[in-house]
Amino acid sequence: QVQLEQFGAEVKKPGASVKVSCQTSGYTFTAYNIHWVRQAPGQGLEWMGWIDAGNGYRRYSQKFQGRVTITRDTSANTVYMELDSLRSEDTAVYYCAREVNAFDYWGQGTLVTVSS
Amino acid sequence: QAGLTQPPSVSKGLRQTATLTCTGNSTNVGYQGTAWLQQHQGHPPKLLSYRNNNRPSGISERFSASRSGNTASLTITGLQPEDEADYYCSAWDNSLTAWVFGAGTKLTVL
Numbered sequence: 001q002v003q004l005e006q007f008g009a010e011v012k013k014p015g016a017s018v019k020v021s022c023q024t025s026g027y028t029f030t031a032y033n034i035h036w037v038r039q040a041p042g043q044g045l046e047w048m049g050w051i052d053a054g055n056g057y058r059r060y061s062q063k064f065q066g067r068v069t070i071t072r073d074t075s076a077n078t079v080y081m082e083l084d085s086l087r088s089e090d091t092a093v094y095y096c097a098r099e100v101n102a103f104d105y106w107g108q109g110t111l112v113t114v115s116s
Numbered sequence: 117q118a119g120l121t122q123p124p125s126v127s128k129g130l131r132q133t134a135t136l137t138c139t140g141n142s143t144n145v146g147y148q149g150t151a152w153l154q155q156h157q158g159h160p161p162k163l164l165s166y167r168n169n170n171r172p173s174g175i176s177e178r179f180s181a182s183r184s185g186n187t188a189s190l191t192i193t194g195l196q197p198e199d200e201a202d203y204y205c206s207a208w209d210n211s212l213t214a215w216v217f218g219a220g221t222k223l224t225v226l
Contacts, residue, residue: 047206062212101148102167105163
């Protein structure tokens with residue numbers, strides 16, 4: 001079955017970077033796009049960007065352009081999202097989601113807390 | 117970035133019908149249609165429908181979606197206690213070249 005696994009939680013200080021992983025299984029990794037969506041506490045969903053797992057093409061939300069990098073490792077069927085220059089407003093659950101016309105499978109989310 | 121507009125909350129009684137709305141414009145909702153997601157507290161979102169009214173396997177027929185112009189709707193019939201959740205609409209915005217979400221509607225089943 002299709003699975004997107006996200007592990008653990010992260011606590012970071014303002015100004016630091018965080019790299020979150022999304023390990024996939026149960027389908028052909030290179031056939032789908034993977035997106036990153038975050039959700040601040042008590043708030044709605046916010047799209048950050050995506051990567052074509054097949055060719056590596058990436059596109060980011062204008063809001064995060066220059067601060068976010070999405071990469072993939074085809075040998076490990078894993079996608080990564082790195083967010084730089086963290087600030088308190090970046091405290092959120094970060095989800096990866098598979099996409100074909102819509103976000104059909106989601107990871108469990110990784111809580112990233114930014115606090116001094 | 118501009119998002120989609122959803123009412124913050126809707127309340128309906130058990131076994132009643134709820135209709136949730138999502139308003140956008142011609143570059144998102146009116147372009148390739150809308151997907152609907154359900155999210156229970158503490159869980160990731162779950163896809164209910166996509167491209168206006170396609171249901172993934174395993175999703176109950178009680179959930180149906182439609183679109184009229186730049187407004188999408190999700191209708192839930194025979195409301196059950198487990199339907200109490202947050203519902204989000206999402207769409208690809210061809211002008212922003214970005215995915216956009218609504219702010220979500222909290223559905224309360226009385």
